Amino acid sequence: MNAIPPQRRTTARPDQADAGCPLSISIVVYRPDAALLARTVETLDAALADLLDVAGHTRLYLIDNGNPGEFADLPAPMDEGVETIVIRGHGNVGYGRGHNLAIERTRSRFHLILNPDVELNADGLRRALAFLQAEPGAGLLAPWIGGDDGAQQFLCRRYPTVLDLFARGFLPGSLRKFFARRLARYEMRDVIGEQDIVWDPPIVSGCFMLFRTDVLKSLGGFDPRYFLYFEDYDLSLRTRDFARTVYVPSVRILHHGGGAARKGSTHVKLFVTSAFRFFNRFGWKWL
Template structure:
């Protein structure tokens, strides 16, 4: 599929929400710099399309005045939402989604770097495919490899093996994990329609779809809120994996973040499977 670099004139605004909780200051500044470049490139071909950035401070927001000045210098709106405490990832984004009046809304992690033309290609794809409500990009790692973050519906064994077993043991489950991670269809070239689950580190929505779904389920504090939202999106719109849109993700898994994250992971997994159905093996 050929994707032009200039979206149609019908695009009517973009809002972006970034939820932070004691982010790495250097990485967060890098994310904002790459976002500013991508948004500026988008604005260059969409002229007066309004751009609204919401930074939701769940705690520990570093000084981002320099980065935000770059946004404001282009005429973009920047709002810091603070004072609510650590309400969790999904509820944090919902605070921004409730305020959004844009045509498109980007849910973004504070550890993502965007290619300069990422937003141009993504929004142009939306304009060409009105049935698409959610787009996920090609997500790379620090070494330039694809992170396979589109997923089929998980089993408990899939989650345990991928999240908690050491690499030398995971090798014995490589075929199983490859299927879960959709390695048979996810690549650098082909659009994949309707992957069951996509990553919350970069979710670009039609805002109308996101509003219809009432955003993230606030009952998830952290983990699986993106699984839940992905599955619910299929009820109202199509999802597309678009490899022409490229980002780099610097994040890590729950098992590498300590026991508190493992507990939150287990709690959210229980809630997810209780809602959508248990699969053990």
């Protein structure tokens, strides 16, 4: 994967706005896995190329939360209809605040929040934008999500209990099986599937959130008080005050992310801190 050509590697200023741009995209990275990020950009490039005739110009924001010089060359789509803006030098401000640096700049019609460990189907963005254009009441679209093995990840959620989060995030598989029924309900396995569109799932995953930009701006983007984890839960629940959320399984991605417990003690601490903040805001539900 080539680095960004010099003539396209620009530094965003607060006054830079993509007025008239149908689609903008933001990806936040912090010491990224180079191979995964390159694959994300490669599949994004294919999806944007398939979209060029209907969406025209697209602006991609790459937000580097690392220290200067840690990851000098961020790959970017080579499609001629994509302008890439690299935002860096602000340090590790957190996932949500990183995306907010792009959200506050954009003036697009739709904005995609995307993880750097996601692969998109070539026709995914075309299908997603077509759906939103046909359904003006939909403000946030969530896709079908597969894992490393291609099997579906159930990342649409009902409102969690503390027990749900503990069982799903921290119990080994040998013990998690005793909570299978309650976790299946939490993960909406009774309604989230391969074919049916599902309206108003309470919570959707932050690895791919396609918003109407006016809805996202009305929400003020992510709550900056979350450094990592639960910022997507918070944003999903707040979206209900402005528009409907919809799960559209014809839009497909692969997600290579992992759980907090598998990433070490620092991530466990961040997970617990954010969970505490989330429940304090929306209400505690233990069992």
